[in-house]
Structures are given as C-alpha cells and as structure tokens.
Amino acid sequence: MEIRSVRGMNDLFGEELQQWAHVENHVKKVFESFGYTEIRTPALEKIEVFSGTVGDETDIVEKQMYQVVTDSETYVLRPEGTASFMRAVLEHNLQSSGQPGRFFYYLPMFRHERPQKGRLRQFHQFGAELINDASPEADAELITVLDQIYQSLGITEYRVRINSVGCTECRSAYKEKLKAFFQPKLNQLCEQCQKRFERSAMRILDCKRETCKTLAQEAPLIPSCLCSSCKTHHERLKSCLTMAEVKFEEDPYIVRGLDYYTRTAFEFTSQLLGAQDALGGGGRYDGLSARFDEAPFPAVGFGLGMERLMIALQEKQKLPQSQFNPRFFFAPLGEKAFELLYPLSLKLKRKGIWCEISYDKTKGLKWLLKQANRVNADFSLMLGEEELNQGTVLLKNMKQGTQENLSLNSLESEIIRRSHRAP
Ligand code: AMP
Numbered sequence: 001m002e003i004r005s006v007r008g009m010n011d012l013f014g015e016e017l018q019q020w021a022h023v024e025n026h027v028k029k030v031f032e033s034f035g036y037t038e039i040r041t042p043a044l045e046k047i048e049v050f051s052g053t054v055g056d057e058t059d060i061v062e063k064q065m066y067q068v069v070t071d072s073e074t075y076v077l078r079p080e081g082t083a084s085f086m087r088a089v090l091e092h093n094l095q096s097s098g099q100p101g102r103f104f105y106y107l108p109m110f111r112h113e114r115p116q117k118g119r120l121r122q123f124h125q126f127g128a129e130l131i132n133d134a135s136p137e138a139d140a141e142l143i144t145v146l147d148q149i150y151q152s153l154g155i156t157e158y159r160v161r162i163n164s165v166g167c168t169e170c171r172s173a174y175k176e177k178l179k180a181f182f183q184p185k186l187n188q189l190c191e192q193c194q195k196r197f198e199r200s201a202m203r204i205l206d207c208k209r210e211t212c213k214t215l216a217q218e219a220p221l222i223p224s225c226l227c228s229s230c231k232t233h234h235e236r237l238k239s240c241l242t243m244a245e246v247k248f249e250e251d252p253y254i255v256r257g258l259d260y261y262t263r264t265a266f267e268f269t270s271q272l273l274g275a276q277d278a279l280g281g282g283g284r285y286d287g288l289s290a291r292f293d294e295a296p297f298p299a300v301g302f303g304l305g306m307e308r309l310m311i312a313l314q315e316k317q318k319l320p321q322s323q324f325n326p327r328f329f330f331a332p333l334g335e336k337a338f339e340l341l342y343p344l345s346l347k348l349k350r351k352g353i354w355c356e357i358s359y360d361k362t363k364g365l366k367w368l369l370k371q372a373n374r375v376n377a378d379f380s381l382m383l384g385e386e387e388l389n390q391g392t393v394l395l396k397n398m399k400q401g402t403q404e405n406l407s408l409n410s411l412e413s414e415i416i417r418r419s420h421r422a423p
Helices: 014-033 059-063 081-092 136-152 168-188 189-200 203-208 208-214 230-243 306-315 335-350 365-374 385-390 413-416
Strands: 044-046 067-069 075-077 103-110 122-131 159-164 264-269 279-286 301-304 329-331 354-355 380-382 392-397 403-407
Touching: 014 103, 014 122, 014 136, 014 306, 044 067, 044 081, 059 329, 075 189, 075 208, 081 122, 081 301, 103 159, 103 306, 122 136, 136 159, 136 230, 136 301, 159 203, 168 189, 168 264, 168 403, 203 208, 203 403, 208 306, 230 264, 264 301, 264 413, 279 413, 301 306, 301 354, 329 335, 335 380, 335 385, 335 413, 365 380, 385 392
Parallel strands: 329 354, 329 380
Antiparallel strands: 044 075, 067 075, 103 122, 122 301, 159 264, 264 279, 279 301, 380 392, 392 403
C-alpha cells in the first residue's frame, strides 16, 4: 500500500496505547486532586483565535499553523491550547463570576514543524489554566501541579526554571533598554532575530543560535528592570515554591515564545529527552483576554507534552506494565462444549469479566492452550467429552501451573469468585 500517514503524525495502538491510557489517567487524577475540571475545545478554530492574539510574530502563528480554507472562511488546526481555551472562556462567560476557576485539557495540537525525536506535527498536550486569580500563590500552585505530575510518575531528572517577564509597564521600559543594547549589533544577529528586533526583541534572548546566544550574554536582563509590584510578586512566588518543596532555579533568559505572558514564566527541561528537552512550561497571561477585545482578567497556565512525558518514562524504565490480558481462556473441545461455553463467555463479559474463547470449533487441546498462552490468560478452562460426562470442568492456573476440577453446575459463580486480580 502506497498511502501512508502524514509525516510527524503517528498511529497509536496496542501495548503502547495502553501505556498512554494508563499515564493519561494518572495525570488526570493529579489534576483532579488539585481541583481542576476538564474542558474540551474543537480541533478547528477560526484563524483569528490565534493570529492577533497569541502574537503574529511567534513561530507558531507565523510558520507552523495548518490552515483549512473553505469558500468563506479560513480555519486552523489548533496549534496550542491557551488561545482556544480563552476563546471558550469568553464565549461562555466562564470568567464572569470573578471567582477562581480551574480547568485542564488533554488535546492534540498541530504544528508544521520539522519532525524529529520528541517533535511531532500532531502531538498531545495536557494543559492547566487557572483564571481570576492574580496571586503569586496561584502561579506557585500551577508549578506545583506540573512538578507533582512528573514526581508522582517517578521522573525526578528535570530542572524547573522560573523568571518574571514583568507587566506591560516595566516590560516596555525593559524592551527599550534591550533594543538600545541590540541596535548596534543588529547585523550580527541571525535573520530571524533581526526580524524579531522591532516587535519582540525579548525573544532574541530565547534564540538557540550560538552567535545570538553569545551576544545575549551581555544584554541587560529583566530582573533589573522589574517594577516594585512585579518584584514583590516574584519574591512571593519563590517563597511559595519553597513552601511547596519545588526545587527551582531562576533563569532571566526564560521569556517564552508567546507574547501574552505577564510576570511569571516557567519551563521544565529534562536531559532525559535529548535535543528537544522541554518537558513543559507556562506562565501568567493576564494580557490575553484584552487581545480578544474583552475586559482583562488574570490567568495562569501551562502545557506539557505527552509524547515527551512518555519518552522520559521510557528512559527511566517507568512505563507501566500492560494489564490487558483476559482473566480466563475457555477451551471447549467439541460442539457440545462450545454450545455451553460460548453463551457463558458472553454472559460473563457482560458482567465485566473478560473470558476469551476461540470461535474455531475444529481445534484440539494443544492448539487451544497455545492460544491461551498467546493471549496471556490468567486461567484456562477446559471442557471435553470426559468432563462433560462427569459434570466438571478443568481449570488451570496458567501462571502457577496448578489445576483443579470445578463443578459444571456452579461454573458461573466459581468463575465470578476468581475474577478479581490481586492488586
Ligand atoms: P509550548 O506550547 O510550545 O510551550 O509547548 C508546551 C509543551 O508541549 C512543550 O514543553 C513540549 O513538551 C510539548 N511540545 C511542544 N511542541 C511539540 C512538538 N512539536 N512535538 C511534541 N511535543 C511538543
């Protein structure tokens, strides 16, 4: 077959998908224990949700969005979660009570990037957003949730880096200072950073090119320019993180790619990942609702990549063991035995007990037991001519190798009694 999936977009199935589902459930439980409720938004949004809001000059909006063009509209496949979330909040007035609201999402994102290990074109993000709370305690809570997700899964090899990107006032003063610094060095910057210079000079600090990185080492950094309330916010954030027992470091070069951040910005990176080392990150975005021409309200959030979380778990050999095997494998020998076990298998399945049975009635015991092993059943249950005459069935514990005879009359209740696995 010549038709293949789109590059950078993967099929998921079998054991790998079971491991994903296990980890997904775990992460959802962490969110729930912090009081976050799920929100789902459509994969397709009007282009305006992202352009003009998350910043036209960001890579995501500038180069990475998949567009779907119809006669009358241009839509995009959601490249990130926060702008869609904000659109949904405003559309349904979820901010109107003025009370703090906690939301999480788990959704596929689409970005036209060059695929490599840990970088896909369709990837999956968990995200959390806390609205209507401007406090540093809220920022620390989000960082703690992210920390708890990794810690509780047994991943400890990561760095938590925090910074403050200031508020609109102190940031604009800082941007001027930064531009004055880079102005004489403009032609030494990479092409991308030269473009960034006018509209988002702070992102030059984020550039991965060596020449830009070297130049940025001498640049003025934001902590020296923060206004007193941003400074107080940041100091309090640090003491909250200490109270929450989150190990963090300050990094004035964390500016985040998106323009709507205010004050707190944070990133989790891990050497378990290789070149694409960002596990997750986020920050405060009090300025975003105004980009939708709505009254501002405070909000803070983060996004974490599921694929990268799975890579980290694999590196640490902490991937969950698959538990997807039948509890029982029924091995009827002959028509009469099949007619007895087939309806029983369906009845027990309806009760939530997985009893596998082969529909090939021509096979002998050897083949059937091979199947029981192949599907990794905990027990196999054999019913042949002899057992039928005696009114019994032979139950074999496949893990321990022990066997016992059960009465055919009480078979259903005997199976139910053995249906629970030890935790
Ligand atoms: P961002 O929205 O760019 O801040 O990304 C948040 C998180 O999503 C990152 O820390 C990564 O874990 C993950 N991520 C971002 N882009 C990709 C991608 N192309 N493929 C896989 N994971 C990604």
